Amino acid sequence: MTNKxxxxxxxxxxxxxxxIDTIKSEINNxxxxxxxxxxxxxxxxxxxxxxxxEENLRNxxxxxxxxxxxxxxxxxxxxxxxxPQNLSYKESADYLVTxxxxxxxxxxxxxxxxxxxxxxxxxxxxTTLNDITSWSLNDDAEYFYYxxxxxxxxxxxxxxxxxxxxxxxxxxxxxxxxxxxxxxYGLIFAGAQKNLGIAGLTVVIANNDLIExxxxxxxxxxRYETHAKEKSxxxxxxxxxxxxxxxVFKWILEQGGLKTMGEINKEKAKLLxxxxxxSSIYSNPVEKKYRSWMNIPFIIKDASLDESFLCEASKEGxxxxxxxxxxxxxxxxxxxxxxIEGVKKLIDFMDYFQxxxxxxV
Ligand SMILES: Cc1ncc(COP(=O)(O)O)c(C=O)c1O
Numbered sequence: 149m150t151n152k153x154x155x156x157x158x159x160x161x162x163x164x165x166x167x168i169d170t171i172k173s174e175i176n177n178x179x180x181x182x183x184x185x186x187x188x189x190x191x192x193x194x195x196x197x198x199x200x201x202e203e204n205l206r207n208x209x210x211x212x213x214x215x216x217x218x219x220x221x222x223x224x225x226x227x228x229x230x231x232p233q234n235l236s237y238k239e240s241a242d243y244l245v246t247x248x249x250x251x252x253x254x255x256x257x258x259x260x261x262x263x264x265x266x267x268x269x270x271x272x273x274x275t276t277l278n279d280i281t282s283w284s285l286n287d288d289a290e291y292f293y294y295x296x297x298x299x300x301x302x303x304x305x306x307x308x309x310x311x312x313x314x315x316x317x318x319x320x321x322x323x324x325x326x327x328x329x330x331x332x333y334g335l336i337f338a339g340a341q342k343n344l345g346i347a348g349l350t351v352v353i354a355n356n357d358l359i360e361x362x363x364x365x366x367x368x369x370x371r372y373e374t375h376a377k378e379k380s381x382x383x384x385x386x387x388x389x390x391x392x393x394x395x396v397f398k399w400i401l402e403q404g405g406l407k408t409m410g411e412i413n414k415e416k417a418k419l420l421x422x423x424x425x426x427s428s429i430y431s432n433p434v435e436k437k438y439r440s441w442m443n444i445p446f447i448i449k450d451a452s453l454d455e456s457f458l459c460e461a462s463k464e465g466x467x468x469x470x471x472x473x474x475x476x477x478x479x480x481x482x483x484x485x486x487x488i489e490g491v492k493k494l495i496d497f498m499d500y501f502q503x504x505x506x507x508x509v
Contacts, residue, residue, distance in 0.1 A: 154490035157468035158299050158443060158481040159321065159342040167345075167395045167485075178391070189385035198385070201394030208397060208406055211330050211353060216376035218352040219390050224249075224320045224339035227350060228256035231316060231335070234363040234372050235290050236261030242289040242313065246305065247274045247298025248474065249318060257293070264289060274301035276435035280309065287312050291334055291358075297322035297440050299342075300472040302432070302479070304440035308332045314358055321442050323351070324400055325484060326410030334358045335372075340389055342442075343483045345396045349389035400484065409484050416482050416491045417441040423495045429453075429502050447477035453505055454478070464497050466490075 155162040178184035179193035187194055202217050211217060222230070231253075232241060241261050243254040245268040257263045266283040269276065285292070292311045295318035297304045304322065308315060314334025323338040330336075335358060340349040352372065359372040368374040374382055400409060421439060424430045424446050432439065432446045448454060457478065461469050471477040482491060 151465055152489075152493075153465045153467060154486065154493060155467050156480045156482065156486070156490075156494070158472070158479060159339070159483075160347050161342050161481055161483050162485040163345065163392070164396065164399045164485045167392065167399050170395055171392065184391045185388060187387065189381055189387050189390075194387060194391075195381075197394060198379070198381075198390060201390065201397055204394070204397035204401060205351070208324060208400055209328065209330055209353070214356055215330060216352075216354050216356055216359065216372070218354065218372065218375045219380040219385060219393070220350045220352055220375060221348065221386050222350060223347075224318060224337060224350055225252070225256075227318070227337045227352065228253040229260065230370060230372070231291075231293070231337075232257040232260035233366060233370060234359065235316075235335075237290055237362070240264055240286060240289050242266045242286055242292040242311070244283070244292070244294040244309065245269060246277060246295065246303050247301040248472075249298055249300070249320070250293070250295040253293060253295065253318060261290070266292075269303065273433070274298065274303055275433045275438075277303070277305060277438050285311055289313050291316050294318070295320075297442055299443050299481070300445075300475060300479075302434050302440040302443045302445040303438050304442070305438065314355070321481075321483075322440075324406060324409065325413050325442055327406040340393050342481075343396075343485075345392035346389050348386040349393055351393070403484075412488060413441045413482070413484065416486065416488055417444065419488075419491055419495060420444055420480060420482070423498065427498070427502055428506060430498065442483055443479055443481045445471055445475060445477060445479040447471075450505075451476070457501055460501060461494075461497055464493070466494055466497055469494075 176183055179187055239262055242264050244266050245251045245254055254263050264286050266285050267278045291314045293316045299321040317333055317336045319336045320338045321342050324343045335354040337352045341347040354372050363371045424432050429449045430446050458470055469478045471479040
């Protein structure tokens, strides 16, 4: 086996190698001998770069002019509050809970609005989606909230739920992993540190009708509408994180866009799930239909092997495979930047580890 490092972290996570190379080569001079680390978000060079990056993201996701694209700070968690603050006029919102992140969003939402949990997969340990016929949907709700990919539990909803109110999607761990139809959504958001670059930036894509003339009771910094009008430069923008996201957008376009990304991601996930399902010692608890392409949790039958698995994997260059502290076991996060070779190397290692431990389980 080679010494190449593959980083399976759930986020912040691996960046494409060529993006890191570009950062290295450009770090001393972004504009007139000044580093991107030391320039103003209002400099003409950065404004031009920001416009280009937005254009590239619009091309990738096919975002039309009915939508605003915002480059904000505060992390995805901040959106758990900003969203209901901005949109909770009917004083009721529907939340679908399918894992830790949507559960947290529902909790945060309840500080601002009356949260109606339409269905909660905690009743099956977040391993499947309850059938839509059992959901208690409210057609008068201001919006319907869900997280299409649950990063910790590895549950992904592959089709947008058919509901009658504006749909909000936390796409932090799945944005740009495949094509989507943006018109299905009222608003989507994503922390950048998984598929769009580094921590410090949160991308929000919002339908203009949904955010216009809303939240006048809030200070400008808390309103989507002001950020949209000010082109995400109401206050100091996260310049470096935005710059990195711009490089990632270009990289995805160079790879062939989201169709190609989707094909590669599907293939990577298929290889690992097939191996796990055929194995004697590993298992993944999520119902097949709802398995995540991005985050694959798995356990070893005998949990006392976890430590040696992680230690040996790390020595082989397979890093950050420990499962989330709340669920234990292992988790392989395989965002766009994880090459298929990394997944194959992981499978080879898991196979080898299994062959040496078959008698212990
Ligand atoms: C699906 C999802 N939503 C929200 C968050 C929270 O993101 P942040 O740490 O940027 O607030 C995460 C973090 O991993 C996540 O995976």
